[in-house]
Amino acid sequence: MSDPIDLLSLSRIELQQWVEMTDKRFRADQLYRWLWKQGARTFDEMSNLPASFRERLQNECKLQTISLSRTQTSADGTVKMLFLLASGRHVETVLIPDFDEEGDPSRLTVCVSSQVGCAMACSFCATGTMGFQQNLTSGEIVDQVRAANDVAVSTFGQRITNIVYMGMGEPMLNYDAVLGSVEKLTSEDGMGLAARRLTVSTVGLAGRIRQLAEEEYKVNLAVSLHSPFDDKRSSIMPINRKAKTDLTALMESIEFYTQTTGRGITYEYCMFEGFNDSVADAAELSKLVSRAPSKVNLIMYNSVSGLGFNQSSENNLNLFIARLVKDRVRVTVRRSRGQDIDAACGQLAVKHSTEV
Numbered sequence: 001m002s003d004p005i006d007l008l009s010l011s012r013i014e015l016q017q018w019v020e021m022t023d024k025r026f027r028a029d030q031l032y033r034w035l036w037k038q039g040a041r042t043f044d045e046m047s048n049l050p051a052s053f054r055e056r057l058q059n060e061c062k063l064q065t066i067s068l069s070r071t072q073t074s075a076d077g078t079v080k081m082l083f084l085l086a087s088g089r090h091v092e093t094v095l096i097p098d099f100d101e102e103g104d105p106s107r108l109t110v111c112v113s114s115q116v117g118c119a120m121a122c123s124f125c126a127t128g129t130m131g132f133q134q135n136l137t138s139g140e141i142v143d144q145v146r147a148a149n150d151v152a153v154s155t156f157g158q159r160i161t162n163i164v165y166m167g168m169g170e171p172m173l174n175y176d177a178v179l180g181s182v183e184k185l186t187s188e189d190g191m192g193l194a195a196r197r198l199t200v201s202t203v204g205l206a207g208r209i210r211q212l213a214e215e216e217y218k219v220n221l222a223v224s225l226h227s228p229f230d231d232k233r234s235s236i237m238p239i240n241r242k243a244k245t246d247l248t249a250l251m252e253s254i255e256f257y258t259q260t261t262g263r264g265i266t267y268e269y270c271m272f273e274g275f276n277d278s279v280a281d282a283a284e285l286s287k288l289v290s291r292a293p294s295k296v297n298l299i300m301y302n303s304v305s306g307l308g309f310n311q312s313s314e315n316n317l318n319l320f321i322a323r324l325v326k327d328r329v330r331v332t333v334r335r336s337r338g339q340d341i342d343a344a345c346g347q348l349a350v351k352h353s354t355e356v
């Protein structure tokens with residue numbers, strides 16, 4: 001007997017193909033809605049499907065989902081969730097609330113993981129120290145969002161508003177599953193979220209950026225830059241050492257992306273004390289990012305013990321911002337969130353895997 005098919009990992013077209021081997025197309029549509037609109041995670045819940053079809057599902061399929069194994073809540077409201085995958089490995093997801101002046105949440109962002117560990121080995125990142133362990137399925141990515149949405153509703157009385165693919169892993173190295181999750185999150189038969197609420201973040205895989213430019217989904221793109229100089233960038237991001245993903249190739253792919261989509265991008269720039277936070281760095285950054293419509297998001301780095309990077313001082317941050325503003329670069333600052341709960345990328349999962 002062959003292994004059961006994980007229905008949650010199939011794209012809509014794959015699901016249709018499987019259903020249509022013996023049943024009508026509309027059964028696939030019903031099944032898709034049960035899985036992604038209603039969020040059914042047992043076949044028994046699918047009450048409008050005939051018993052014979054449910055029996056086929058029971059016999060040939062499985063629903064490989066994730067289970068919440070730990071939650072930590074920060075004093076600033078950030079909620080970090082650790083999920084157990086079917087493989088026995090753990091992955092983390094963060095719910096980040098932003099509050100308005102009345103103290104009500106104005107935005108509820110979920111940061112999802114796309115891989116366990118990461119092969120990119122960026123030297124400032126906790127996940128990078130784990131190496132690559134596995135890709136998540138599209139279903140495992142969407143189920144992080146569903147679980148975080150439940151937490152958002154029970155904790156803040158509101159649904160999530162934004163999703164960023166900035167957790168563990170490099171989304172572009174798990175491209176099909178990431179795009180599959182976008183389909184389920186944005187389709188009307190799925191969670192029905194607006195694509196402009198989703199941001200896929202990459203360390204800068206130039207070929208994939210070009211590919212994403214030509215996809216039908218109008219998600220946002222964020223690129224982790226962290227230095228405008230090839231030598232410095234290569235010293236902390238090994239991906240930059242390859243000719244097809246160095247700064248020259250990356251910037252060409254970004255120009256292609258913005259011209260093809262008509263949308264700007266966001267550069268993520270972690271501020272590391274004494275490494276990339278001088279006015280000279282800011283001046284070079286201005287030149288680079290002005291090549292395509294964009295904004296720069298400066299991130300106040302959450303230090304990870306043993307990795308040797310510290311957060312920039314407020315003085316350096318202010319001088320850096322002033323230089324960017326002088327050059328008419330759009331700039332925002334993201335303060336570290338959840339500092340009391342190991343909220344740097346991958347920290348909770350790294351801690352957990354070394355504890356068990």
Ligand code: SF4
Nearest residue numbers: 118120122125128169
């Ligand atoms: S920063 Fe992102 S791409 Fe780099 S090692 Fe960490 S998870 Fe991977």
